[in-house]
Amino acid sequence: MLYSNYLDISIDCVVFGFDDNENSLKVLLIEQERISDTIDPQKALPGDLVLKEEDFDIAANRVLQELTGLTGLFLKQFYAFGNPQRLKHEKDQNWLQKYRINPEIRIITLGYYSIIRMEDYKLIPSSFASKAEWVDIDEIPNLAFDHNEILEMALENLRIDTINNNISFELLPKKFTLAQLQNLHEIIFDKELDKRNFRKFIKKMDELIPLNEKQKGVYHKPAQLYSYERNSK
Amino acid sequence: MLYSNYLDISIDCVVFGFDDNENSLKVLLIEQERISDTIDPQKALPGDLVLKEEDFDIAANRVLQELTGLTGLFLKQFYAFGNPQRLKHEKDQNWLQKYRINPEIRIITLGYYSIIRMEDYKLIPSSFASKAEWVDIDEIPNLAFDHNEILEMALENLRIDTINNNISFELLPKKFTLAQLQNLHEIIFDKELDKRNFRKFIKKMDELIPLNEKQKGVYHKPAQLYSYERNSK
DNA sequence: ACAAAAGTGTTGGAGATACACCCATGA
DNA sequence: TCATGGGTGTATCTCCAACACTTTTGT
Numbered sequence: 270m271l272y273s274n275y276l277d278i279s280i281d282c283v284v285f286g287f288d289d290n291e292n293s294l295k296v297l298l299i300e301q302e303r304i305s306d307t308i309d310p311q312k313a314l315p316g317d318l319v320l321k322e323e324d325f326d327i328a329a330n331r332v333l334q335e336l337t338g339l340t341g342l343f344l345k346q347f348y349a350f351g352n353p354q355r356l357k358h359e360k361d362q363n364w365l366q367k368y369r370i371n372p373e374i375r376i377i378t379l380g381y382y383s384i385i386r387m388e389d390y391k392l393i394p395s396s397f398a399s400k401a402e403w404v405d406i407d408e409i410p411n412l413a414f415d416h417n418e419i420l421e422m423a424l425e426n427l428r429i430d431t432i433n434n435n436i437s438f439e440l441l442p443k444k445f446t447l448a449q450l451q452n453l454h455e456i457i458f459d460k461e462l463d464k465r466n467f468r469k470f471i472k473k474m475d476e477l478i479p480l481n482e483k484q485k486g487v488y489h490k491p492a493q494l495y496s497y498e499r500n501s502k
Numbered sequence: 503m504l505y506s507n508y509l510d511i512s513i514d515c516v517v518f519g520f521d522d523n524e525n526s527l528k529v530l531l532i533e534q535e536r537i538s539d540t541i542d543p544q545k546a547l548p549g550d551l552v553l554k555e556e557d558f559d560i561a562a563n564r565v566l567q568e569l570t571g572l573t574g575l576f577l578k579q580f581y582a583f584g585n586p587q588r589l590k591h592e593k594d595q596n597w598l599q600k601y602r603i604n605p606e607i608r609i610i611t612l613g614y615y616s617i618i619r620m621e622d623y624k625l626i627p628s629s630f631a632s633k634a635e636w637v638d639i640d641e642i643p644n645l646a647f648d649h650n651e652i653l654e655m656a657l658e659n660l661r662i663d664t665i666n667n668n669i670s671f672e673l674l675p676k677k678f679t680l681a682q683l684q685n686l687h688e689i690i691f692d693k694e695l696d697k698r699n700f701r702k703f704i705k706k707m708d709e710l711i712p713l714n715e716k717q718k719g720v721y722h723k724p725a726q727l728y729s730y731e732r733n734s735k
Numbered sequence: 736a737c738a739a740a741a742g743t744g745t746t747g748g749a750g751a752t753a754c755a756c757c758c759a760t761g762a
Numbered sequence: 763t764c765a766t767g768g769g770t771g772t773a774t775c776t777c778c779a780a781c782a783c784t785t786t787t788g789t
Contacts, residue, residue, distance in 0.1 A: 274507030274508055274509060275507055275554050276507060276509055276510070276511060276554075277509070278509060278511075278584075278610065319584075321508050321509075321608070322586045322608065323586070324584065324585055324586055325582065325584040325585075325610075346581065346582060348579065349558065349579060349582040349612055351511075351552075351557065351558045351612075352557060353555045353556070353557055375554070375555065377511065377558075379582055379584075446741085447741090447742090448740075448741075463779075463780075463781085464741090464742085464743095465742085465743070465744080465780095465781085466778070466779065466780085468742080468743085469744095469777095469778090470777095470778085484741095486788095487739085487740080487787080487788080488738085488739075488740095488787065488788035488789060489738075489739040489740040489741075489786075489787060489788070490739080490740060490741045490742080490785065490786035490787050490788095491740095491741080491786075491787065491788095492740080492741055492742090493741085493742085679768085680768090680769090681767075681768075696752075696753075696754085697768090697769085697770095698753095698754085698769085698770070698771080699751070699752065699753080701769080701770085702750095702751090702771095703750090703751085706750095717768090719761095720760080720761080720766085720767080721760065721761035721762060721765085721766070721767095722759075722760060722761075722765075722766035722767045722768070723758060723759035723760050723766080723767065723768045723769080724759075724760065724767095724768080725767080725768055725769085726768085726769085
């Protein structure tokens with residue numbers, strides 16, 4: 270970049286994934302590069318600067334791909350974070366001093382979020398981020414910058430989109446049991462749900478397709494498998 | 503600004519007001535400066551650039567105040583618009599060439615929206631905008647830049663906040679009739695509502711206070727007046 | 736046979752919808 | 763007295779919450 274400027278814009282991506290082995294909701298985090306031998310690197314949301322004439326939605330996909338190898342996700346912008354102090358914390362300045370050309374510059378960031386079916390994607394950590402990994406939503410550490418705040422707001426949006434757009438189905442494997450679906454909803458909304466009422470509720474959706482197939486390899490009554498076919502229009 | 507940069511950030515404000523004389527929902531627009539004798543100036547949302555170290559929420563209030571004289575509004579950020587082409591249309595380039603130091607620069611804008619009780623505020627058009635005026639929501643012309651799109655998205659947010667936060671009451675005069683409230687809801691949601699059902703619905707709210715006062719100066723049965731007192735907490 | 740999770744219905748209350756007439760006022 | 767908008771109730775339906783036992787499989 271040949272420009273001297275006072276402002277940059279970045280993207281931070283909050284990617285939710287559902288681990289159907291552990292039945293747990295996870296968030297994709299990267300580990301920042303070390304800034305010294307003595308200080309442990311921080312975890313952070315995958316994020317980077319937007320290029321000079323790059324559209325935001327395209328930038329979000331590029332950044333995520335570069336840092337994690339994930340491509341083709343639907344990423345949705347949910348908020349612009351621009352507090353002038355958001356990068357001024359000492360823990361973050363150390364990193365910025367070491368890895369950014371102009372660490373003092375103001376950076377505003379756009380929060381994007383997405384959800385994925387874990388089985389559909391493989392993580393390919395880039396050379397930039399030392400590693401990308403799934404972290405349980407209940408075990409999120411203190412993150413770099415204002416990333417905890419960004420994550421919290423993304424979770425709010427996941428809840429809203431689950432209510433309005435059945436987006437939670439996109440997190441499940443293509444074939445899933447109703448128990449998995451219920452479990453996922455309990456995690457997203459952080460409360461227990463009644464099994465019979467939950468089933469009544471979701472069975473009203475005609476996008477929910479019962480398959481001629483049952484769970485295998487469990488030593489209890491095997492569950493009916495379902496898939497979800499989003500209605501055309 | 504002493505900096506040469508490739509990116510600026512601006513705020514555009516969508517302010518909704520309810521005109522209780524006309525019973526109509528309005529949006530606050532400004533008229534851009536003329537760019538020539540032959541071309542009529544465009545209407546636009548009140549908006550301007552964010553200053554170097556200025557927080558967005560503060561910038562939104564400042565910009566709105568400078569252009570319209572309105573102060574103390576609660577402005578809510580709802581989306582960042584950053585399409586690299588968003589200022590490239592000829593109609594807009596003409597204006598930018600004339601009134602901006604660097605008309606080629608990429609500008610992203612943050613959409614903010616707010617609602618006000620018209621009786622509480624007086625418009626004071628600044629010297630920058632030739633005038634600020636209320637325009638009926640059903641009579642919005644083609645606006646400068648991508649402002650029609652921004653307005654549309656603000657309206658979506660108004661709907662959501664009306665459902666979730668009773669925010670529509672903030673648009674009404676302090677003393678209002680149930681017919682005015684119903685009328686406002688019909689405008690916001692663009693559909694007709696049943697009078698009795700609507701009244702049942704809103705009378706459940708204990709924030710709605712019936713006053714010992716009736717409408718005056720109407721030549722039909724005068725309506726009961728109400729006020730709305732937002733619950734503490 | 737047992738352990739484990741799957742699967743299944745009913746009831747009561749709350750909220751939404753549909754619908755038509757009388758009332759109070761100023762002109 | 764008339765024109766105008768203000769104000770009111772009931773019946774039906776749908777949606778939500780609470781609640782406990784039987785079924786199917788693997789070990």
